[in-house]
Each structure stands twice: as C-alpha cells, then as structure tokens.
Amino acid sequence: MSNKDNRFGLAVAQMGPVQLAEDRTTVVRRLLEMMREAAARGAKMVVFPELALTTFFPRYWMEDQAEVDARFFEAEMPGPQTRPLFELAARLRIGFYLGYGELTPDGHHYNTAILVDETARIVARYRKIHLPGHSDHKPDAPFQHLEKKYFEVGNDGFGVTDMLGTRIGQCLCNDRRWPETYRVMSLQSARIVTLGYNTPSWNIHWNEPPHLRMFHHLLSLQANAYQNGLWVAAAAKCGFEDGFHMIGGSAIVAPSGEIVAQAQGEEDEVIFASCDLQLGETFLQHVFNFAKHRRPEHYRLIVERTGAGAPLAPSELST
C-alpha cells in the first residue's frame, strides 16, 4: 500500500548530556550539527529533546528564582543564542521540534515545545500538561524531580498542526505514559506525534528496577503509536549529567507499533526513518476506525474523574 508520495523523512536528534556548567552557545552548536546531518539524510523535520538547551535542572532545588529564570528559561524564542537554529532551518528547508523552558512576558513558566516549519516560522507551541514529580524539597532523595515547582501545567491542550504536508502533534516526556495524550491528538487526525524527554534512570520514590525505565518508555511509545495509527518520534537527552544518569532509547515508532529506528548509545546521535504515512491509514480504516468502533457514551469517567474512586453502577457509568 505504500508509495513514494507518502514518504516523510523524519529524524530524531538524541542528545548526550548537557552539564550544569555548559552554556547555550555550545549546546546550540551541537543541535546545528545534528540538524545538518538530518537534512543531509533527507529529513523534512528533526525532533530535538525536552529542555534541550540546558541541563535537566528540575533535579536541583534552587531558591533564587531570578537566577533560575536567567539560567534555565528563554524569555524569547528565537533569542540571540537560538536564532542560528532558525536560520539554518530556513537555509536547509527543514522543520524542527524543540523543547525549552519558557518564561512568558507576564512571568509564567512552562515546560514548552515548539514546531518550526521549513521557513523557520513557529507554527505551534505546546506547554507540558502531565508534569511529574513534586513541588516540595525532598532533601533525603538522591536528586529532586521538581517539575511541579518550576513549571505551571500547560494551558493549550494537546494541539495538532498542519505542517510539512501532514498533521503533527506534540507532547513532552511524562505525557507519553498517558494514553489520553495520544488519543486527543489522534482525534484531531495527527499522523505524527513528536516528543522530547529527560528520564532519570532511577526512581526517587521507590526501588524500581532500572531496566523497567527503558521498557516502560518503549512500551508506551509502541502501544500508543499502534492504538492511534500514528508515527511517534521521541528524542532523549541522556547519559550522565553531573553524575545523574538518564536513559537514552530515542526512537521512531511506526503505526504498527514497531520500532523502525532506535538510538544506539547515550551520546548525540541522529536517527532517521523514511516514514510511510499511509501505514497509519490502514489501521485507522479497519481495526481502529474510530467512527465505526469507538463508544464515547461509555468513556465518561475519563473526563468526570481525576483520581480513582469506587466502582459505579451501569446507570452511572454510561450516558
């Protein structure tokens, strides 16, 4: 069923670690190099990680917000240090996804990603919705996971954007574990879901076997790609950042749930796939023909409850 017209060159640029002391100029230089490699392979777009410009700073408890803002947040996009990314994208006619800490003019903080088209125009912005971790200081933990301290919950929903001849959605890191994320985007006919992540190899809450972290990451991508008939492109920042290890496993997953490209290490690495956008249609016309098979009258609880509660009677469960 595939033909060349349906092919979409998709690249994921995994990043090795960014140390606390590194500056944006050095980081952007690495991103530019990977953007060039992606374009040379024939990519229409390249997906960079979450918070790609800095170390994964939510691992640190910091009290001086002005310093946090200056070191870890972008007050403008592009700004002086990130403008080269936009300039190169326009020159190479390649789109990109980039994650960064967003500081708005009125002082709000979001864990944000943007989609930039092949003319270097920002065509969509996503602000992370499923913030993991905590907001309080846990001095006994080996490191912090303070996304609930440094960021507000995103207020834009899970949007989908027409771009580069297809429909692309965005999410970030922990969002990938929640099936609602992908479903809201597939209900808007997304064909590709892009996401960046920083995933510590250790769980600060319990003694989780670390191999499960990689397994859960890939399992979530694969199942949700399959169940929504779409491509998933996931970019890690990984390796040891100042002694704190994060998983790699950047991957491009087909609507069949199969991993068609996966990073091999924990360094900067571009992976690429020539994605058959028709493959998803095949699933969406048959087993996952939403219009024919979905039954939202029985899904009410998904929006009516936040936390889990007691069982309900049939008359309370469905419309």
Add this chain to the structure above:
Amino acid sequence: MSNKDNRFGLAVAQMGPVQLAEDRTTVVRRLLEMMREAAARGAKMVVFPELALTTFFPRYWMEDQAEVDARFFEAEMPGPQTRPLFELAARLRIGFYLGYGELTPDGHHYNTAILVDETARIVARYRKIHLPGHSDHKPDAPFQHLEKKYFEVGNDGFGVTDMLGTRIGQCLCNDRRWPETYRVMSLQSARIVTLGYNTPSWNIHWNEPPHLRMFHHLLSLQANAYQNGLWVAAAAKCGFEDGFHMIGGSAIVAPSGEIVAQAQGEEDEVIFASCDLQLGETFLQHVFNFAKHRRPEHYRLIVERTGAGAPLAPSELST
C-alpha cells in the same frame, strides 16, 4: 514491598479450538478439567475465553436466526449444560470469568462475560462494547467477522466488582486494544482486568503480517496493565477451528507491564501466577498517581468526538 497477604492466585484457562460440530457438554467437560487444575494450583479464580462454549461463530454468515439462537446463544446462565461449572466452582471455592453468547428474555443478543464468585453466584455481567468487524455479508472474504451482525453493543459500561477480596473488571477481545477500556476500570480502582478473546490470525481487510497479530495483542495488554497499574488476565480460544486459525498467547501481565505467565501452545492449557496485588499500588502512588497528575480538563475530545476530525484551537480543546 510484597507480602503474602497481598498474593492473589490467578489462573487463565486457554482453550484449544472448538469445532462447529462439537456440543456444549464436551466443551464444558474441558472447562471443568481446567477449573480443577486451576484450583489445585491455588487459584482463587480462573479466566475462561470469550464465547467459550461454542466455536467462534461470527466467522459464518447465517440467516436462520432461530437456529443461530439455539446453537450459539445461552438463554439462561447457568443452564442445564453449564450448571456443572457453577457446581464445581462452589465445591472448589473458586471464582471464574466466562464468555458466552447471551440471549435475553426479551430477545436481545450480546457478546457477554460474567464474573462468578467462589459461592457460584454471578456477581457481575459485562456485555462487549467494542464490537469489531462488520454486519454485512462479505462473500469475497476468506471468512466473516460478523460481530456487528450477531451482537448489539453492550449497554452496561465497563464495570468493576468487589470480589474475592479485590476489585475486578471485565472486557472482551477487541476491547483490549482501546485504552479507554482499561482507564474507565482503573478509575474505579480495578486491580485485575479479566478478558477472553478469539483473534483470527488473518485480517480479512488487508494483508497484515500475521506475526503482528500476536505482537499487538501482547503490546496492548502490557501497555495498558502498566499505564493503569493493574493486572491483566487474558484467555484465548485458539488454534484451528474448522480450518480457521486463531492466535494463542494467553497471558497474565503484571502492573509493571511484564508478562509473568504465558501459554506455550494452542491447546487447552492452564497458566497461573501468584499475583502481588501491592505491585500496582506502587505505580499508582507515584508515576500514575491519577489524582495528582491526570488533567481531565484537557481530555474532553475523548468523549466529545467519536471519529477523528480537524485540529482544534487551544480554546476549543480544553475546559
């Protein structure tokens, strides 16, 4: 974190094929034998397949509804031929899940499953919601998939029942591919999801590589067990029924997403796991703490749309 008090002996009784010519008495004898084996291993309950009492008849186009009713549907449960299952369950003090074609007194047809407790009382009934396939005759197809002809869409929702000291939900076959199924049950604090299935090895709609059928089956169980912090117990009817092959792969999946027991062949086979019910709590208190992390204000589309549509603006996406 596990201790013996949290252990729940869970068995899945996979069935080899049931040929069109076989009668219920022969089939029930096989189920009784597996129930005995499950109880002997220490199971508190045993999960039987979907439409366990007959061949997977939706593969046949049949026009004489009276004959269909008589051959493939149960007008009472227990009835004369199924009563031995209930009697043995009470004697062995074992609960069970059983799938069958339900004909109601007022003439409705459902693809149904029941939960029966260790006193042989029916404590819950589930009528299949995600009916796959079609309702029209497709004479050019190698076989039919007429669930939309023979059954009505279930009207009871995805219920959860207090039973055997825990909370158990039910679904059937194709339901397992839809993340909404499990989420509605985890929002009612289900700790175990039971399901039976009959899954043809070939897709009548397109040339799907048959190995993907098994992959998608296991992928769906594993991801949804993980993403909802619950156990999944899945029982196949499999092998060649009158020349039509169905996948096996009966499995018990932990809330870690790991397969802890899996059937080895395509015959009658009991698999068993001593399930640590505390394992799910660990996930549900941290990464999947629903009350802390879920954001239903951004999930509206899941209930507001059935089929996929155009992208929406942020203001239309969220509450």
